[in-house]
Amino acid sequence: MSKGLPKRSDDYSLWYNELVKRADLAENSAVRGCMVIKPYGYSIWEKMQAELDRMFKETGHSNAYFPLFIPKSFLSKEASHVAGFAKECAVVTHYRLKNAEDGSGIIVDPDAKLEEELIIRPTSETVIWSSYKNWIQSYRDLPLLINQWANVVRWEMRTRLFLRTTEFLWQEGHTAHATSKEAMDETIQMMNIYAQFAEEFMALPVVKGMKTANERFAGADETFCIEAMMQDGKALQAGTSHFLGQNFAKAFEVKFATKEGGLEYVWGTSWGVSTRLMGALIMAHSDDNGLVLPPKLAPFQVVIVPIYRGEAEMEAVSVKAREIMVELKKAGISVKYDDRDTQKPGWKFAEYELKGVPVRIAIGPRDLENDTIEIARRDNLTKEQFELKSLPISEKIASLLDEIQEGIYSKAFNFRSHMTTEVNSWDEFKDVLEGKGGFIFAHWDGTSETEEKIKELTKATIRCIPLFRKEESGSCVYSGKPSEGRVFFAKAY
């Protein structure tokens, strides 16, 4: 019934790729590293966007749109920023094609060379702060709380659908503030919003924390993140929120007149989540039968499949099915009634299992006689015969959807708990990492040298320094030097 999907235990990576393709979420395009997001996948992304957008607006942010192109000189203005992005920039050098004079076809017109090359935005701090310079004069213009939904390009050498693609879709918030404290509060607020979104809508428990200096965003003074645990024991960074200090204000000369009559550089933040969240969603919950979607993000929450032989049965079943559909829709539940006669019920069952539809309702002639329906849950693959008289169907399904949403979260939460190991020696560190995997919660001496050495030896990186960690002195799991507290290590996507 799994339509030949590979098993997670056989080849997790192959399972993921095949699942993304077979569930009609996305596929590779003819352009290296770029994906096509197919309608079913895009509709999940739209639901993510809608919720995030609402959360951003509720916290006072407005959307705007800034250019795709960044002049090379802009990108170069913030030194560590350009150092971080230079190696993965797509560059526009010409603005016209023409017919080759030798008739060999269409070529780039050498006469249409740009004076200054344009970079396709890998992120928009530079082009946005160059606008902010004109928008901000006084403390009255602050805070400036702006977000944009956009595509960005980072020339990745090794790509994977949703997780790492050359072009991806994201939102990037860019805010400007009068004080360091206000900017820091904003940075932390947005990390919290991401965490709330991940847990409440994606049913994905996350660890909140700070990145080490090595893992910081290029141009930030501090990067906060949310980190999730995937089923293969690898961590996935699901969102980041950066405290930019005055770095971009200084690079673009953005100063404001203070209330007291002074002139100061503005404080900044930026924060983003991307279509990478789709990868996290898929990897965190799905199983060998296919996708498992939390009801709050499923393109449709319920599918109704009619069981029948011949037209008379089909008509009788359809009357009931449509009645139920209307009831559910009235209650705000999204439903698809699949009455196609080109496919058998068994085929449809497998199809919707693969596509992760949270609840499947089957209705056949015997159900009509008994006033029942069959209700199947995608998350735990259980079925029940439900008596329609026992409870209004909309109440039944609404509470079932809540139960599924919570069930998926709990399962992921328990898995992550199981996959988080407190470790106190280097041997144990290596054993856990190579055996069970997951998060290793261990002492670290706080130096980049140790962090890099551990990465070199094991491929594990420090995912984050947790926000509210126990004050606990100890000694570094690798160097034995004093440590001020434990951090999360893991291999990561």
Place this chain on the structure above:
Amino acid sequence: MSKGLPKRSDDYSLWYNELVKRADLAENSAVRGCMVIKPYGYSIWEKMQAELDRMFKETGHSNAYFPLFIPKSFLSKEASHVAGFAKECAVVTHYRLKNAEDGSGIIVDPDAKLEEELIIRPTSETVIWSSYKNWIQSYRDLPLLINQWANVVRWEMRTRLFLRTTEFLWQEGHTAHATSKEAMDETIQMMNIYAQFAEEFMALPVVKGMKTANERFAGADETFCIEAMMQDGKALQAGTSHFLGQNFAKAFEVKFATKEGGLEYVWGTSWGVSTRLMGALIMAHSDDNGLVLPPKLAPFQVVIVPIYRGEAEMEAVSVKAREIMVELKKAGISVKYDDRDTQKPGWKFAEYELKGVPVRIAIGPRDLENDTIEIARRDNLTKEQFELKSLPISEKIASLLDEIQEGIYSKAFNFRSHMTTEVNSWDEFKDVLEGKGGFIFAHWDGTSETEEKIKELTKATIRCIPLFRKEESGSCVYSGKPSEGRVFFAKAY
């Protein structure tokens, strides 16, 4: 009170540019030809998007996302398509920057040259049909009804905010069908949806029609369009819907197995509207005081301005203002209460006039005494003293907003009627065009030669051949040759 906005009658073009900037809709960016859409402008675009997206989904379309990049060889596959777009293509040739060895700064890394250049999509037919080749095998896979919201780039030499920019935002629908008739029905359906959107939401009357061969989309067999009339007597193409025939199916070898067991090329359509609609909206309704927004697209429909001296008055007025705000919001009306103490009421009045807020409510101490408020309409600049006891405020404002929406439409409709002239001689044609301007409804002999000659002599183009034109034989206004019916000529944006 117009904050120094130029007058339409003095310099329409300058008036438009200044209005776009001063009303905080958009501004030019540091990148030639690219604009920054500011939050107030973007929020109007978001409302347009939401309504259009709903209309697309109600007619069975799903959203998806295809790559920004198009390999040069793809663009070249449909001959007339590449001919139409080659001159305005931004081309990516490299994928990396590096530090210059002489220390002069960041340069494009010559070692990171792409084997095949990538074009930034000017439109996505080619990259989408290359996917459709894999998605369509059988008649069961049809129709395929897909839309994408995206940015596109066309390297324009002369740009204007919203109307013609190098990068712009749009939606592009791309559908595939089993028969020519079905594809033609879809093409016309989408033109009708655009017309309905323009009239119902933008309050903008449009003419529906077909383009002449000269003005067709590059790669289409037929282009349908909606054309609107601006206040300076120029026409503006507001949306197009293309019947692609089998052109892209042939270019990309997209065939399907028919019900009858044959193998045939697929029929296609594509259709789009863009941020150009913002330009149309602004130009069609605004006046010398600033923007005039139809209530259905206004970021907020009502602004409440308190009038007071001293804190006690402010508090009393605020209680009433908030009461009204709550009432209005309950009724689904969007309201902003501007209680800033940094600006005077007169400044605020001018500001919201400039920004086109449909209804302004002012409340002062005398209003509290009399249980009244002052209600001002932006569209016709009238004011009234409203007795709060006479009618629930939400009913009053809801019906006022309807009245304003209709009023703006009627005004534009009457203007367009006035600006449409039936013309029967060449002298009259030239007189009307140079004098009053607007649409000239005249006979044309149906040849490209005459069309081009008229354009050369007068800069007027055939905006469209109206869909339901009177069967009326006549003689061409320029050549005197026989004509099968009248067409709309105009100078255009």
